[in-house]
Amino acid sequence: MFDRPPGLIPVSPLGMQVENVLFMLSMIAYLLATIGYLVNLSGKKEWGPFASTLLKVAFLVHTAFIVTRTINVQRPPFVGHYEFGNLFIWATALVYIWSEWRLKDKYFAVGAFLTPLAMLYFAYLTVIPSIIPAVYISRSHRPLPPVLQSDWLTIHVITSVFGYAGFTLAFAAALMWFLKEKVDSRSLLGKALPQVRLLDEYMYRAAAFGFLFQTVMIISGAIWADISWGRYWGWDPKEMWSLITWFVFAVYLHARFTRGWTGMRTVALVSVGWFAMLFTWVGVAWLLSGIHSFG
Amino acid sequence: MVKEVADIPEEQQIVPESPVKQILSFLGSMQLGIILLLLLSVITLFATFRPMQLAIEYVYNSWWFLGIMSFAGLNLFICTVERCRPLSMLALQPKKTMSAEAIKKMQINAAIKLTGEPLTKAEKAFKKAGLRTVVTATPEGAVLFGEKGKFGYFGSIVTHFSLLLILLAAAYGSLTGFEDTNGGYAGSNFFVPEGRFRVDVTDVRMVQEENPVIRPRVYTEMTITRDGQTIVQDTLSINYPIRFEGTTIYHTTFHYLPEITLKDTATGEAEASKFMMGNKINLDDQGTHIQLMEFFPNFSMGQDGRPFSLNYLPERPVAVGIIVRDGQREASVFLQLNEPEVVETAAGDVEVLLTGFDVASVYSISKNLGRPYLFIGSVLMTLGLYMSFFLFPSRFWAVYDEGKRTLFIGGRGYRNRIGTEQALEKIEEEIKKGRKSSDV
Numbered sequence A: 001m002f003d004r005p006p007g008l009i010p011v012s013p014l015g016m017q018v019e020n021v022l023f024m025l026s027m028i029a030y031l032l033a034t035i036g037y038l039v040n041l042s043g044k045k046e047w048g049p050f051a052s053t054l055l056k057v058a059f060l061v062h063t064a065f066i067v068t069r070t071i072n073v074q075r076p077p078f079v080g081h082y083e084f085g086n087l088f089i090w091a092t093a094l095v096y097i098w099s100e101w102r103l104k105d106k107y108f109a110v111g112a113f114l115t116p117l118a119m120l121y122f123a124y125l126t127v128i129p130s131i132i133p134a135v136y137i138s139r140s141h142r143p144l145p146p147v148l149q150s151d152w153l154t155i156h157v158i159t160s161v162f163g164y165a166g167f168t169l170a171f172a173a174a175l176m177w178f179l180k181e182k183v184d185s186r187s188l189l190g191k192a193l194p195q196v197r198l199l200d201e202y203m204y205r206a207a208a209f210g211f212l213f214q215t216v217m218i219i220s221g222a223i224w225a226d227i228s229w230g231r232y233w234g235w236d237p238k239e240m241w242s243l244i245t246w247f248v249f250a251v252y253l254h255a256r257f258t259r260g261w262t263g264m265r266t267v268a269l270v271s272v273g274w275f276a277m278l279f280t281w282v283g284v285a286w287l288l289s290g291i292h293s294f295g
Numbered sequence B: 001m002v003k004e005v006a007d008i009p010e011e012q013q014i015v016p017e018s019p020v021k022q023i024l025s026f027l028g029s030m031q032l033g034i035i036l037l038l039l040l041s042v043i044t045l046f047a048t049f050r051p052m053q054l055a056i057e058y059v060y061n062s063w064w065f066l067g068i069m070s071f072a073g074l075n076l077f078i079c080t081v082e083r084c085r086p087l088s089m090l091a092l093q094p095k096k097t098m099s100a101e102a103i104k105k106m107q108i109n110a111a112i113k114l115t116g117e118p119l120t121k122a123e124k125a126f127k128k129a130g131l132r133t134v135v136t137a138t139p140e141g142a143v144l145f146g147e148k149g150k151f152g153y154f155g156s157i158v159t160h161f162s163l164l165l166i167l168l169a170a171a172y173g174s175l176t177g178f179e180d181t182n183g184g185y186a187g188s189n190f191f192v193p194e195g196r197f198r199v200d201v202t203d204v205r206m207v208q209e210e211n212p213v214i215r216p217r218v219y220t221e222m223t224i225t226r227d228g229q230t231i232v233q234d235t236l237s238i239n240y241p242i243r244f245e246g247t248t249i250y251h252t253t254f255h256y257l258p259e260i261t262l263k264d265t266a267t268g269e270a271e272a273s274k275f276m277m278g279n280k281i282n283l284d285d286q287g288t289h290i291q292l293m294e295f296f297p298n299f300s301m302g303q304d305g306r307p308f309s310l311n312y313l314p315e316r317p318v319a320v321g322i323i324v325r326d327g328q329r330e331a332s333v334f335l336q337l338n339e340p341e342v343v344e345t346a347a348g349d350v351e352v353l354l355t356g357f358d359v360a361s362v363y364s365i366s367k368n369l370g371r372p373y374l375f376i377g378s379v380l381m382t383l384g385l386y387m388s389f390f391l392f393p394s395r396f397w398a399v400y401d402e403g404k405r406t407l408f409i410g411g412r413g414y415r416n417r418i419g420t421e422q423a424l425e426k427i428e429e430e431i432k433k434g435r436k437s438s439d440v
């Protein structure tokens, strides 16, 4: 009924400016960290810790952006592709920084694959809409309609960004594994990449982490749908694609146990799972129709 | 089944003998599970590209899709039952002794030169690493054993069990329940035959949010009765359903109900009624009517001539309809509050007025007795996945070789090799720390 005045939350020009500047700065910082990790991968080992520091700086600036956005929209910023995308990148950076800290060896090589993926997600929020006119990423400050004002939505979104973060990390490890198999082990890249058994473990742990959160995401979504739509499962395309992603990662987790399903097959499964995840987020919104139009 | 699991060296291999066992072993195999899950993914993938209603009718609710799901359930059930015994043995009856040769061959191992109560030092280090320890005397010497994360072995069983519970609860809920929709406005009532109860809508209130562009909240007060006895009396609104007897009544949406008054210009006789969108307002007995199309609480017209509502504030209510005469659409009418439109009919001129409007709420009514089990299943699934992926079982063994004055430690991690390696490094460090202080 309302195709006009969007009914936005009034934001002061200063608030708007701070938000936009922090967004740009964090994107630039992530880009610098990406370059740092790539230089590290090319054999300049002293760049590893430097890139890691850059990533932490990027993460802090990005956190400041999310706080500003929260103040500007007067609610947690998780509605629409722009807000969700930012939270997703933020969670991905956080989980990676945490894994770098946990694994004392410092797997900086993973950073060289993870940060480009984060840049890909940034591209979706910034340059891709200007290349593909059908994709439109709104940055406007929308208030929450009553149906979205639920604590279950908060749990739903938080768990989904951590699920997606885990899957992104698993995919980064899958890419590395693939390259490790394909390039000469004596080449620069071959030497820079960790051993396959470590990549296998990294991929497994990241996928398992993502799987747990994806499960809670589906469950909290179902509970919330039950409360507000009167049914816990609606066979909506977005629900179905999150289930497909879940199935694919379940297959991967099982395949890892089964002899004959290891190696490149698990790499393929994780990659398919990552594509399914991306399609759940991006593809469903632009190619399929459903009730999950808010992101 | 067992032979697929790569990292379980301690188990006995159960070789299926009879055909029945062979069939069971196939039906409960993980390979079959993987194939079924992949099959479900591919079918679902194609189904999502069909319109949703068709996908629900011809895929998700079809006998063959439900059949594959049930088959996957059976597969999971057999598998889980079969895995219970070996997994409990693995978890609860660890091998507490190990020969020095076996320890040296473990993929995660360490050898530390040490003198003076080496096993006591090792035990202290094991404990510091959070392991529960036992020392067993064997003819070859004492063996120190330590383990942690025992419950992690049961993660897959809890997860699978929870999934079965969810599948059964969903099936039970849909077999014993019903789904219905109905609507009401203040003063109306309806009967729900499947649940044998009557709903009296006593009031429907609309409360505007601070921002007038946000959909207002609509509160319905209702009384639910059976055979004249009140079951519940409560208010429901979006995200706050009424629940009773496993039945839930939700607010799904609301509609405006314009009140239209028809006045015979000749006699001055007037009659007011409420209408829904899409309803016909009959003007004579020859079929001339107005079909109600849309209602705008705060009417405005865009530059392109399209009507829209500025927001939800009821500042300029307008009902839009189409006059239909002899089955032909004649013209649109915009009925503004108390501004009469005169329409020529076979029975003379009729004045049509919008004299007010009311709100009707739409409810979805469903009974689902599976809901509590679904909830329990969900909690168990989260717990099972946590046990699987965050409680890492690991086991360590240590023996002392007097001749070589060396302590040999070996470790095995279930699902967590890097973590087990890191734990061993810590144990090693701890023992070496002790070595230095005793050497001093």
Ligand code: HEM
Pocket (backbone or CB within 6 Å): A250, A253, A254, A257, B005, B028, B029, B030, B031, B032, B033, B034, B036, B037, B072, B073, B075, B076, B079, B083, B087, B153, B155, B156, B157, B159, B160, B163, B384, B385, B388, B415
């Ligand atoms: C449909 C048929 C399925 C079969 C036959 C099956 C079979 C198995 C088997 C044999 C294991 C190894 C058990 C062990 O030794 O611990 C396992 C592990 C597991 N299963 Fe399933 N499974 C199925 C579906 C699922 C699904 C849909 C889920 C999703 C929640 C699931 C979750 C798990 C988890 C979390 C583990 C532990 C994985 C790990 O340790 O990496 N299973 N499954």
